[in-house]
Amino acid sequence: MASIQQRGKGSFLIQFYDKDGRKRGVSISRSTKKFANNLAMHIEAINGANRSGHPLDGSTAQWLSEIGDTLAGKLAKVDLIKPRSVKTLGQFLKEYFAERSDWKLSTQIKHNTSRNHLLAHIDESTPLREITEAHADSFVRYLKNDIETMKSTATRSKVLSNVKEYFRAAVRKRLISASPFAGISLPKQGADRYHYVTQDQAGKVLEACPDTQWRLIFALARYGGVRIPSEINGLEWSHVLWDQNKILIHSPKTEHHDGRDKRLIPIFPELRPFLDDAWEIAQAKGYRYLIMATRSSDGLSAAYIRKRMLKIIEKSGTLP
Structure with a gap:
C-alpha cells in the first residue's frame, strides 16, 4: 500500500514500492490531506497495474487524463506513467487563441500584439512549466525599458493584463500548477492622463x-x-x-x-x-x-x- 507522510503544513510525501521493489516517493505541496489521500489511492492503483500487467481501472484512467502536466511529470519521474509530451509556450498560445472565437476583431488585434511581445521576450519553444516568476519580472522590465510603444502606462497595463489571462488559462487547464505572473501588479494609471x-x-x-x-x-x-x-x-x-x-x-x-x-x-x-x-x-x-x-x-x-x-x-x- 502507498503510505502518506506529512512533512509540514500542506506538504506530503506519498511513498510506494515499485515493481522492482524499489522504494519511490511523490512529493506535493500547498495541498490538503484529502488530496494526498486521493493521490495515494491512485498511485496505489497505477503501481498495482504496473506490477501485475493488468489494465488500469476506469476511475484511475479517467483521473490520469484530467491531471495537469506538473503532477503528471512527478508520476513519470518515478516511472508510474510514461512522460507526457511537453507543452511549449508557443503551442499553448496557438491552441488558446484558436479557442477564443468569442473575441471581437479589435480584441484579437490587441491579443496578437500582447502575444507577439511575450514571444519576443520568452522563446516560443520554452516549456510552460519552465517559465518562472523571474521570467515575469524580466518581461515587465522589458516592456517598460525596451519597447518604445510601451511608454504609455495604459498600454503596458493592457499587455500585462492579457498575458496574465493566458497563464490563468494554463492553470485552469492544469498545464501548470501556478501562474508565474500571479504576483505581477498592473501599472497604476495616474490621474494626469485624464x-x-x-x-x-x-x-x-x-x-x-x-x-x-x-x-x-x-x-x-x-x-x-x-x-x-x-x-x-x-x-x-x-x-x-x-x-x-x-x-x-x-x-x-x-x-x-x-x-x-x-x-x-x-x-x-x-x-x-x-x-x-x-x-x-x-x-x-x-x-x-x-x-x-x-x-x-x-x-x-x-x-x-x-x-x-x-x-x-x-x-x-x-x-x-
Missing part, C-alpha cells in the same frame, strides 16, 4: 473638424458618452429613435454581462444639431450607418480615429 474637456474647448475642436462626420464622432463622444470606436462602428440610423428622442447604443465591450449588451441614451440638446446635419446628408446619399467616413468592413479603427482626432485637436489649439 483631462476634462470644457464647453469652450469642445466648441473649438468642433470648429476644427473637417466635415459633418468628424463633428458627429466628436459630439457622440463628448455629449453622448459613446465609446469610440466600438460603439459607433455598426451604429445605424435605425437605432436613432427620433420619436423617443433617444439612441439605441449596442456595446460590444459589455455585451458579455447580463443586460448590458445595449443601452438607450438621450439625444441631448448639445448633440442634436450634429445628428440633424448628418441625418440630412444620410437621407440624400442613402447612408445606412451614422459614421460612413472611410468605413472598412469592420468599421473605423481606434488607431485611425486617434491619429485623425489628434490632428484635429492640434489644429484647434486646445492641446492640454
